Structure formats: C-alpha cells, structure tokens
Amino acid sequence: MRLILAPMEGVLDHLMRDLLTRLNPFDLCVTEFVRVVDMRLPPRVFHRLCPELHQGCKTPAGTPVRIQLLGQEPDWLAENADQACRLGAEGIDLNFGCPAKTVNKHRGGAALLADSEQLYRIGKAVRAAVPAHLPVSAKIRLGLEQRDSYLENSQALADAGISELAVHARSKKDGYRPPAWWPLVAEIRQRLTIPVIVNGEIWSAEQAAQAQQQSGCADVMLGRGALALPNLAATIKTGGAAMTWPEVIELLQTYSGLEVAGDKGMYYPNRIKQWLNYLKLQYTEARELFAAIRTLTHTDDIRRVLDNMRAEG
Structure with missing residues (x-):
C-alpha cells in the first residue's frame, strides 16, 4: 500500500x-x-x-x-x-x-x-x-x-x-x-x-x-x-489515533512559523483561514478559532490568538 x-x-x-x-x-x-x-x-x-x-x-x-x-x-x-x-x-x-x-x-x-x-x-x-x-x-x-x-x-x-x-x-x-x-x-x-x-x-x-x-x-x-x-x-x-485539538494548535503554530519565515508570509492570514475551513470538518474547536480570527488581517494578531488558545489548553 x-x-x-x-x-x-x-x-x-x-x-x-x-x-x-x-x-x-x-x-x-x-x-x-x-x-x-x-x-x-x-x-x-x-x-x-x-x-x-x-x-x-x-x-x-x-x-x-x-x-x-x-x-x-x-x-x-x-x-x-x-x-x-x-x-x-x-x-x-x-x-x-x-x-x-x-x-x-x-x-x-x-x-x-x-x-x-x-x-x-x-x-x-x-x-x-x-x-x-x-x-x-x-x-x-x-x-x-x-x-x-x-x-x-x-x-x-x-x-x-x-x-x-x-x-x-x-x-x-x-x-x-x-x-x-x-x-x-x-x-x-x-x-x-x-x-x-x-x-x-x-x-x-x-x-x-x-x-x-x-x-x-x-x-x-x-x-x-x-x-x-x-x-x-x-x-x-x-492505526494510530487521530490528533487531538491541542496537538492541532501546536501544529498550527509550527505552520505559522514556516509561513512567516518563508517567502509567502504576506499570504499567511488567508492561508491559515483556508486551512481552518478544512479543520472545521473534523474539529468543532476549529469553528471557535476561525470565528476568533475571521476578521483579523495582521499576522501578529492571528499568532497571538493561537498562543492564547494554546495557553488555555
């Protein structure tokens, strides 16, 4: 396979x-x-x-x-x-x-x-x-x-x-x-x-x-x-278990670092929202996160929301 x-x-x-x-x-x-x-x-x-x-x-x-x-x-x-x-x-x-x-x-x-x-x-x-x-x-x-x-x-x-x-x-x-x-x-x-x-x-x-x-x-x-x-x-x-939501948050933070450090950093706000639209299909928590960043257009603001959500567990 x-x-x-x-x-x-x-x-x-x-x-x-x-x-x-x-x-x-x-x-x-x-x-x-x-x-x-x-x-x-x-x-x-x-x-x-x-x-x-x-x-x-x-x-x-x-x-x-x-x-x-x-x-x-x-x-x-x-x-x-x-x-x-x-x-x-x-x-x-x-x-x-x-x-x-x-x-x-x-x-x-x-x-x-x-x-x-x-x-x-x-x-x-x-x-x-x-x-x-x-x-x-x-x-x-x-x-x-x-x-x-x-x-x-x-x-x-x-x-x-x-x-x-x-x-x-x-x-x-x-x-x-x-x-x-x-x-x-x-x-x-x-x-x-x-x-x-x-x-x-x-x-x-x-x-x-x-x-x-x-x-x-x-x-x-x-x-x-x-x-x-x-x-x-x-x-x-x-046959492993699906990722937990806290693990997904950590992954989103890793992705954010890659995007911002790379040559596509200017597109980061749109990219992270786009990915959350897919994550919403598997994780109900993604809906809350998407709502929290939906109107945000600056990278630092979005990353701050991710940091806060991870800190809250």
Missing part, C-alpha cells in the same frame, strides 16, 4: 508538504500544477512551485516529490517535462482532473476528458521526453459532464505508456460533492495492467479501507482529508 499526498492548487504548497510529510508516512507528494501554454518555461518557474528540486526533489522529511504539468499541447508539455527532469525532477504527473473554470475554458485539466485521442498524444509525447527510468503518471476524473469516459480515457493513457494512473472518483460536473464512485474505479483497475490509485472522499482510515475494497486499488491518494485530519495518513498506515 502506498499513500500519496494529492496536488491541490493554492493549498498544498511546499510548506504544507513539508509539514504533512513530517507527520505522516507518505510515499509520494505531487506538486501544484505548472501551467504550460506555448513555451519552454524557465527554471525559476519550476523552482518556485517545487523548491524541493534543490534537495533531491524530496521534502525535508525525505518524501519524494513529483512535478505536475497542466496544458493541452503535447509538444510543449513534452518540452517542459524534459526541462523539469533536467532540473532534477524524479518524475512527471499530468493533470487531467482539475475542474476549475479558468483552467477548463482553455482546454486544460478536466476539459481534456472529452478527447481521449488528445490524452493519448499528450501521454505519448511526455513519456518519450522523460528518461525511461523516471515515472510519468496522470490524474483523471470519471468524465466531464457524466461519469462515462473513464474506461476510454484510462486505456488511452495506458496505451500512451504512462506508469500509473490516479483516479478521482467523480466527474468534473460532480465537483467535490459526495459520494465518490469508488466501484467505477474498480472497472479501470480490472482493465489496466499499470497501477491505479483511488482518490476522492477519503476522510478516515475506515473510508480509506472502503475505497480500497470497492476500487480494488492498493494505493490511495489523499487531498482534502489530509488537511481536515493532519495525521490522516498515519492513522491509515499505522
């Missing part, structure tokens, strides 16, 4: 990858997407989204990081896959799952699920550009408007030579509304000979086991659930 930390644009950046891989036995992380249009991007773009390139493409805890590309042009995606690998990437992931309107209107992300031939062309071009010893993976959803193209699309990518496939078990139209259709992933798993990774609506160790059983997949990708319960991967893999 492998546990993979999903890519989530604007959320699971290198600081959050650092934090969560310290806490959990993740086997792999995938970066936020690098947007590819019509040029070979300069190294600084890859280094900004994947600073781990400077340390063997691993988080400080030693978890491998794979760079994700998003675009629609096979040749330019191949060019940038080559660029990423020359910079030290340990593998490439292709984004065919992002449901964002701003991405889809330019035929990126989930919009390509309507064109299996283009998926094949992209997969084949990128696989040819990446050294044979490095993996090329992809992430898809079950379809665009309906859950109806997953077998055709997954087969096209497998035929193109990708190494493994992650499947978010919903359509683009489904968004993030439950349920996740894990049994449909089983149809993909039965069809393909490459590894298939199940993703979607996994908030607990019990749901992870259900997703594995219903999908037939050994490997699991965690996204929102890993933010709502920060040691979710550890509870799945080792």
Whole structure:
C-alpha cells in the first residue's frame, strides 16, 4: 500500500508538504500544477512551485516529490517535462482532473476528458521526453459532464505508456460533492495492467479501507482529508489515533512559523483561514478559532490568538 499526498492548487504548497510529510508516512507528494501554454518555461518557474528540486526533489522529511504539468499541447508539455527532469525532477504527473473554470475554458485539466485521442498524444509525447527510468503518471476524473469516459480515457493513457494512473472518483460536473464512485474505479483497475490509485472522499482510515475494497486499488491518494485530519495518513498506515485539538494548535503554530519565515508570509492570514475551513470538518474547536480570527488581517494578531488558545489548553 502506498499513500500519496494529492496536488491541490493554492493549498498544498511546499510548506504544507513539508509539514504533512513530517507527520505522516507518505510515499509520494505531487506538486501544484505548472501551467504550460506555448513555451519552454524557465527554471525559476519550476523552482518556485517545487523548491524541493534543490534537495533531491524530496521534502525535508525525505518524501519524494513529483512535478505536475497542466496544458493541452503535447509538444510543449513534452518540452517542459524534459526541462523539469533536467532540473532534477524524479518524475512527471499530468493533470487531467482539475475542474476549475479558468483552467477548463482553455482546454486544460478536466476539459481534456472529452478527447481521449488528445490524452493519448499528450501521454505519448511526455513519456518519450522523460528518461525511461523516471515515472510519468496522470490524474483523471470519471468524465466531464457524466461519469462515462473513464474506461476510454484510462486505456488511452495506458496505451500512451504512462506508469500509473490516479483516479478521482467523480466527474468534473460532480465537483467535490459526495459520494465518490469508488466501484467505477474498480472497472479501470480490472482493465489496466499499470497501477491505479483511488482518490476522492477519503476522510478516515475506515473510508480509506472502503475505497480500497470497492476500487480494488492498493494505493490511495489523499487531498482534502489530509488537511481536515493532519495525521490522516498515519492513522491509515499505522492505526494510530487521530490528533487531538491541542496537538492541532501546536501544529498550527509550527505552520505559522514556516509561513512567516518563508517567502509567502504576506499570504499567511488567508492561508491559515483556508486551512481552518478544512479543520472545521473534523474539529468543532476549529469553528471557535476561525470565528476568533475571521476578521483579523495582521499576522501578529492571528499568532497571538493561537498562543492564547494554546495557553488555555
């Protein structure tokens, strides 16, 4: 069984990858997407989204990081896959799952699920550009408007030579509304000979086991659930207890130090509120904390609230 930390644009950046891989036995992380249009991007773009390139493409805890590309042009995606690998990437992931309107209107992300031939062309071009010893993976959803193209699309990518496939078990139209259709992933798993990774609506160790059983997949990708319960991967893999709220407060303070010391400190107030919106799904205390900082815009004020809450136990 492998546990993979999903890519989530604007959320699971290198600081959050650092934090969560310290806490959990993740086997792999995938970066936020690098947007590819019509040029070979300069190294600084890859280094900004994947600073781990400077340390063997691993988080400080030693978890491998794979760079994700998003675009629609096979040749330019191949060019940038080559660029990423020359910079030290340990593998490439292709984004065919992002449901964002701003991405889809330019035929990126989930919009390509309507064109299996283009998926094949992209997969084949990128696989040819990446050294044979490095993996090329992809992430898809079950379809665009309906859950109806997953077998055709997954087969096209497998035929193109990708190494493994992650499947978010919903359509683009489904968004993030439950349920996740894990049994449909089983149809993909039965069809393909490459590894298939199940993703979607996994908030607990019990749901992870259900997703594995219903999908037939050994490997699991965690996204929102890993933010709502920060040691979710550890509870799945080792059977440990969920973090207590005092432990979460301590973690939030550690995260605050990383954010403020890093190059994203100016975004800290928004980032901490964003994370609390996920934590509220698992911890009732997070609602009280969110209410206390909701109107605060200065980092020092927010950190003071955290310090006081920790002192109060």
